[in-house]
Amino acid sequence: MAKRSGVLELAVLGLLHESPMHGYELRKRLSSQLGAFRALSYGSLYPCLKDLVRQGLITESADPGAGGTRRSKIVYQLTADGKEHFQQLLAESGPASWDDESFGVRFAFFGRTDADTRMRILVGRRGRLEERLDNLRGSFARTRERLDDYTTALQNHGLDSVEREVRWLNELIDDEANRKQTTSPSSSEALGLGDTTKE
Amino acid sequence: MAKRSGVLELAVLGLLHESPMHGYELRKRLSSQLGAFRALSYGSLYPCLKDLVRQGLITESADPGAGGTRRSKIVYQLTADGKEHFQQLLAESGPASWDDESFGVRFAFFGRTDADTRMRILVGRRGRLEERLDNLRGSFARTRERLDDYTTALQNHGLDSVEREVRWLNELIDDEANRKQTTSPSSSEALGLGDTTKE
DNA sequence: GCAACGATGTATCGCGGCGATACATCGTTG
DNA sequence: CAACGATGTATCGCCGCGATACATCGTTGC
Numbered sequence: 001m002a003k004r005s006g007v008l009e010l011a012v013l014g015l016l017h018e019s020p021m022h023g024y025e026l027r028k029r030l031s032s033q034l035g036a037f038r039a040l041s042y043g044s045l046y047p048c049l050k051d052l053v054r055q056g057l058i059t060e061s062a063d064p065g066a067g068g069t070r071r072s073k074i075v076y077q078l079t080a081d082g083k084e085h086f087q088q089l090l091a092e093s094g095p096a097s098w099d100d101e102s103f104g105v106r107f108a109f110f111g112r113t114d115a116d117t118r119m120r121i122l123v124g125r126r127g128r129l130e131e132r133l134d135n136l137r138g139s140f141a142r143t144r145e146r147l148d149d150y151t152t153a154l155q156n157h158g159l160d161s162v163e164r165e166v167r168w169l170n171e172l173i174d175d176e177a178n179r180k181q182t183t184s185p186s187s188s189e190a191l192g193l194g195d196t197t198k199e
Numbered sequence: 200m201a202k203r204s205g206v207l208e209l210a211v212l213g214l215l216h217e218s219p220m221h222g223y224e225l226r227k228r229l230s231s232q233l234g235a236f237r238a239l240s241y242g243s244l245y246p247c248l249k250d251l252v253r254q255g256l257i258t259e260s261a262d263p264g265a266g267g268t269r270r271s272k273i274v275y276q277l278t279a280d281g282k283e284h285f286q287q288l289l290a291e292s293g294p295a296s297w298d299d300e301s302f303g304v305r306f307a308f309f310g311r312t313d314a315d316t317r318m319r320i321l322v323g324r325r326g327r328l329e330e331r332l333d334n335l336r337g338s339f340a341r342t343r344e345r346l347d348d349y350t351t352a353l354q355n356h357g358l359d360s361v362e363r364e365v366r367w368l369n370e371l372i373d374d375e376a377n378r379k380q381t382t383s384p385s386s387s388e389a390l391g392l393g394d395t396t397k398e
Numbered sequence: 399g400c401a402a403c404g405a406t407g408t409a410t411c412g413c414g415g416c417g418a419t420a421c422a423t424c425g426t427t428g
Numbered sequence: 429c430a431a432c433g434a435t436g437t438a439t440c441g442c443c444g445c446g447a448t449a450c451a452t453c454g455t456t457g458c
Contacts, residue, residue, distance in 0.1 A: 008444090024407050032338035033350060044444050046409060072451085073407065110349040139231030150309035151232060157367055161360070168356055207415090223436050240416050245438060262436095271422085272436065 006089065007102045008040060008048050013078065013086040014109045016058060020077040023049060034108050049076060057082035087113070093120040098128035119176050126169040133162050205288065206301045207239060207247050212277065212285040213308045215257060219276040222248060233307050248275060256281035286312070292319040297327035318375050325368040332361050 015021065015029050027045055052058045053076075060074045078086070090106060090113050097106055103125045110118050140155050147155075214220065214228050226244055251257045255278060262272035277285075289305060289312050296305055302324045309317050339354050346354075 022407065023409095024405095033342060033346070034353075041445050041447090042409075043411085043446070047444090104353065108350050108353050111347040143232060147232070148310040151307050153371070154233075154303065154307050161363075164360075164363070172352070221436065222438095223434095240418095241438075242417070242440085243415050246415090 006096065007099075007105050008044060009052065010086070010089045010102075010109075011105045012045075012048060012052065013057065013082055013089065014105070014112070016076060016078040017083065017086060017109075017112065020075045022073060022075060026076070034105060052076075052082070055081075055085075057085050091117045093117060093124055095124075095128075097121055098124045115176065115179065119173070122169060122173050122176060126166060126173065129162055129166050129169065133159070133166065136162065205291075205295065206298075206304050207243060208251065209285070209288045209301075209308075210304045211244075211247060211251065212256065212281055212288065213304070213311070215275060215277040216282065216285060216308075216311065219274045221262070221272060221274060225275070233304060251275075251281070254280075254284075256284050290316045292316060292323055294323075294327075296320055297323045314375065314378065318372070321368060321372050321375060325365060325372065328361055328365050328368065332358070332365065335361065 011030060011034060012026060015026055015033070021029075023042070023045055026049075027040070027042065030040060030045075049058070049060075053060055056079060058076050058078055060076055062074070090109055096102060098121075103121065106121055136155070136159050140159065210229055210233060211225060214225055214232070220228075222241070222244055225248075226239070226241065229239060229244075248257070248259075252259055252275075257275050257277055259273045259275055262274050289308055295301060297320075302320065305320055335354070335358050339358065
């Protein structure tokens with residue numbers, strides 16, 4: 001228990017970091033702010049919120065909104081423990097954080113973490129993608145002759161997409177390196193060369 | 200029951216269309232041939248196979264492989280009913296077939312269906328993507344000023360990806376139109392203009 | 399005023415797929 | 429012939445999705 005894949009937890013904590021919110025609002029922002037990531041359902045959200053309250057990472061309080069008609073609207077707010085836990089989760093740069101969804105959410109909150117963590121996650125993510133690229137190219141070469149045009153087109157398109165993703169990562173990594181160089185020179189060399197060893 | 204989201208069923212039937220196979224082999228091809236789509240687990244595959252057998256769409260038989268040591272290796276084979284059902288599933292061009300996964304699998308088997316079905320699925324898929332584009336652009340415009348650089352970069356990247364996908368779809372649609380025109384002229388006009396009305 | 403309606407808002411349930419795991423046999427290597 | 433990794437079938441628990449129910453707010457129109 002309390003596993004919940006982590007990513008949902010991270011996203012909720014991160015959004016609540018900006019301002020207290022209703023569950024409803026939380027859900028909307030999850031799909032709009034965090035990009036094209038599919039909106040998660042209430043079936044996941046509310047149990048997660050309940051869990052976070054139980055852990056003392058967020059608190060729920062009545063809505064001070066309208067006139068004072070007692071009705072059940074709940075505003076969730078981050079606690080000090082919650083902020084701490086958020087930082088801790090965000091900085092985790094293990095293999096799990098290279099996953100598509102996990103990376104997307106972490107990247108959206110990059111502004112709240114330090115340069116080293118950003119670089120670690122970026123490089124790790126690139127490694128994960130290059131791994132995928134290898135697999136793709138491998139099975140592509142292995143099956144290319146006996147596939148029809150459509151299957152081939154699909155494979156090529158998939159390959160292109162991942163390659164494009166890698167290029168995007170490279171730009172981001174360069175940006176980070178430059179930013180770092182401005183602050184503390186002669187340290188960009190060691191970072192870009194992480195050798196992508198798996199877990 | 201028997202719903203199983205359809206896409207798994209379709210993929211298994213399609214792969215079995217080429218040649219009889221073991222479950223193990225089936226699983227490997229699911230991730231290599233059908234592109235970058237995540238490998239589905241045995242936890243889904245075997246129950247699905249069992250279900251297809253129960254429906255009489257495939258049959259299971261002992262492996263004629265090695266020497267004759269009785270051991271449990273099972274080769275699955277498509278039946279006549281299975282072939283028919285596959286065609287029927289493949290040709291379904293309802294809203295469900297515009298989904299990412301569903302479209303990918305159907306596209307991989309495009310060679311086994313007719314030009315009209317191909318065009319219907321292609322145009323529908325493009326409509327779905329343009330719908331997504333609208334949502335993205337909407338929430339983008341609505342939130343752009345109060346977001347930091349990273350969140351903005353993420354949104355832009357997401358937008359680019361979907362736009363790129365639409366461009367790919369357009370190329371495919373053009374190709375299909377040309378192909379059709381070669382065979383039977385003056386019929387390409389009516390097809391490209393499907394107005395993407397939802398379900 | 400108030401009826402009607404869509405957006406806002408909280409909550410639960412069933413079910414399907416995923417990941418882990420167990421177990422068995424094949425083929426190769428030293 | 430022992431050891432090991434690839435091949436192969438099978439199941440189980442758990443998580444998250446989609447559907448759904450229900451209540452209230454704010455607006456519109458008469």
